[in-house]
Amino acid sequence: AAVTGHNWSLFLKFAGGRGIGTFAGAFLALSPQILLFSIIPLIILAIV
DSSP: OHHHHHHSOTTTTTOOOOOHHHHHHHHHHHOHHHHHHHHHHHHHHHHO
């Protein structure tokens, strides 16, 4: 729900960010080891 709220914010008329930061923060809290291996694809997704 948090990532969806960042992607399609009600306050921005359902136009928001990509939710990459929110996803990375939640993933870091749940599984820090896997985030270390997936940081490169997350950076590429944030740039594209």
